[in-house]
Amino acid sequence: MREFIKLHSMEEIEAFILENQLTFLYISRPNCSVCHGLKPQVLKLMEQYPDIKLGHINADEVKEVAGRFSIFTVPVLLLFVEGKEYIREARIVHMDLFNEKLNKIYKNF
Secondary structure, eight states: OOOOEEEOSHHHHHHHHHHOSEEEEEEEOTTOHHHHHHHHHHHHHHTTOTTSEEEEEETTTOTHHHHHTTOOSSOEEEEEETTEEEEEEESSOOHHHHHHHHHHHHHHO
């Protein structure tokens, strides 16, 4: 099973986005039950998309992430294509719809 790369600073996050053509960020907080429940579902789904690089950010550790990406709640799922944000999902994520969006972008890339 794939794993997330833990990103610990804004510098690491920015470099991660710029260095990879397809980048996915999972932003969460340690005390968020929705975050913990959704993460394994996202990892399982991402098995279908091996070219997408996966990054995880603890919003409590990297507080600047909220301002940088205009985040008001967690979890937040962000997909970047060549450094540009293409998908944003937050809090309650419908995995089927999220998969459809991912699939369209992935197969056209």
